[in-house]
Each structure stands twice: as C-alpha cells, then as structure tokens.
Amino acid sequence: MKASDSEWMSISDMMSGLMMIFMFIAISFMIQVQNDKDKVEESNKKLKVLMQEAEKAKKRIKNIAITYNKDKTELNEDLHQEFSKNLNKWEAEITQDNIIVFHSPTVLFDNGEALLKKDFQAILDDFFPRYIKILASDKYQNEIDEIRIEGHTSNSWSQKISSDDIYLNNMTLSQSRANNVLSYCYTIDNITINQNKKWLEKHFRANGMAFSKLKFMNDTNTPDDNKSRRVEFKVQMKTEEKIYKILEAS
Structure with missing residues (x-):
C-alpha cells in the first residue's frame, strides 16, 4: 500500500467520524427541538384549558351578579x-x-x-x-x-x-x-x-x-x-x- 493511500484512508476515516459526530449532534438537536415543541404544545393546551375555565368562571360570576343585582x-x-x-x-x-x-x-x-x-x-x-x-x-x-x-x-x-x-x-x-x-x-x-x-x-x-x-x-x-x-x-x-x-x- 502506498503512503498516499494510507493518508487518504486516514482522512476518510476522520471525515466519517466527524460526519457521525455531526449526525449525532443533529439528531440530539432535533430531539431537543421536538421535546421543546411538545412542551410548548402541552403548555398551550394547559393555557387553553385555563382560559376556557376563566371564561366559564366569568360567565358564572356575570350570571350570579345579574341575579344579585x-x-x-x-x-x-x-x-x-x-x-x-x-x-x-x-x-x-x-x-x-x-x-x-x-x-x-x-x-x-x-x-x-x-x-x-x-x-x-x-x-x-x-x-x-x-x-x-x-x-x-x-x-x-x-x-x-x-x-x-x-x-x-x-x-x-x-x-x-x-x-x-x-x-x-x-x-x-x-x-x-x-x-x-x-x-x-x-x-x-x-x-x-x-x-x-x-x-x-x-x-x-x-x-x-x-x-x-x-x-x-x-x-x-x-x-x-x-x-x-x-x-x-x-x-x-x-x-x-x-x-x-x-x-x-x-
């Protein structure tokens, strides 16, 4: 095997390793983004429920206030x-x-x-x-x-x-x-x-x-x-x- 071939294989292996590292980083980032997205969606769901409950409470208070007056x-x-x-x-x-x-x-x-x-x-x-x-x-x-x-x-x-x-x-x-x-x-x-x-x-x-x-x-x-x-x-x-x-x- 020529020296140039050996050097090429070393560079190729290094590039493959870097690609694997970048791939893992990308996957980790995507997972984090998905988790953050899930958290945001969950927070939005909870916020929506709270807003619905607040609206119901507002209507109940309004009806009670009308009766009270x-x-x-x-x-x-x-x-x-x-x-x-x-x-x-x-x-x-x-x-x-x-x-x-x-x-x-x-x-x-x-x-x-x-x-x-x-x-x-x-x-x-x-x-x-x-x-x-x-x-x-x-x-x-x-x-x-x-x-x-x-x-x-x-x-x-x-x-x-x-x-x-x-x-x-x-x-x-x-x-x-x-x-x-x-x-x-x-x-x-x-x-x-x-x-x-x-x-x-x-x-x-x-x-x-x-x-x-x-x-x-x-x-x-x-x-x-x-x-x-x-x-x-x-x-x-x-x-x-x-x-x-x-x-x-x-």
Whole structure:
C-alpha cells in the first residue's frame, strides 16, 4: 500500500467520524427541538384549558351578579315600600345596600350602657316582625345567607383611659349592644317571629364593630359621634358568597 493511500484512508476515516459526530449532534438537536415543541404544545393546551375555565368562571360570576343585582334592587324596593312611612319617626334610613341604620343614640341606649331603652324596644317591636316577614318570605328566604346586627360606637370614652382601653371598652360595649338587640328581637312574642325561629337560628348573627367604621362630619376628617353611635341591620345574600367562592377557586 502506498503512503498516499494510507493518508487518504486516514482522512476518510476522520471525515466519517466527524460526519457521525455531526449526525449525532443533529439528531440530539432535533430531539431537543421536538421535546421543546411538545412542551410548548402541552403548555398551550394547559393555557387553553385555563382560559376556557376563566371564561366559564366569568360567565358564572356575570350570571350570579345579574341575579344579585336583581334581588338587591327588589329587596330595596320592598323594604322602602314597607318602612318608608316609619323612617323619620324612627330616625332610621335604608341604604342602597339594604342596610337599615338606626341613628339616634339617645333613643337606642344610655351613654356607655348596653341595655335597650324602652323607646328602642318599642321600635323593634314594630320593625322586626315586619322585617322578617319580608326576608323569610318565599321570595327571599332561600336567597339569604345572613342577617347581621352590627353595633357601632364612637372612638371616645367617658373616662380618661388609654387608647387601648378605649378600643377594648368600645368593642365590648358594641358587642354587648348587638347581642342584646339580637336577643330582644329573637324573643319578641309575634307569630312571624315564632314561625321562623329555626330559620333565624341558622341566619341571625350579632357583631360588635366598636369604631372600625366611623361616620364623619360632612367633607371633613372629624368623627361625628352621634352618627357613629348606631345599630345596623344587614342582609347578605347567598349570591355574594357564591361570587367569593368562584373567585377563590379561580
């Protein structure tokens, strides 16, 4: 064998080896590209599913919101129809959110006390059975999640004490007042109340709020003590809870 032939074979072998290396590199690259493509396709599939679920959730929330607004509007109309003639006498109001607010602190309780005054008891004797007659009717009964009494106070106290004690004393006072209002309403001897006690036990609540939601003088940062001292009756519809659950799941 000539030397030139030997050199040619060495070059040929080297070229074959390089071609094999390039082929393996190309195959590896193609496999990587295919894997990346599969991952992208899988990600796109997951993204598509998530977008479909988000769209479904959006539609559910929209439908629930439509129902909620309808129920909220109709309840507001029914409450106004029932109580509009009494609101001035009771020093009360019905808000757009269907909160019934009793404002006059001198009618509700003595200063710093949790016992209901006689005038407030008389108001509740008239108000609460009519209120429950609406809420426990076939129209609303199954749509209501909670009826909540909230006691609210000012951010002051009659004695000179620490800011911590002012808060704790007002929290205790507001909770006691809310509890006493609930207890009085629940024990009113009235056919509507008696017929719906089991339902009330599932939905009737009392919360003390202290001064967490103060009312202020018009366009100022000065608390309005008289407006802050109040009792509120709130209704939470089941549609609200459904929306919260959908948002949490999403």
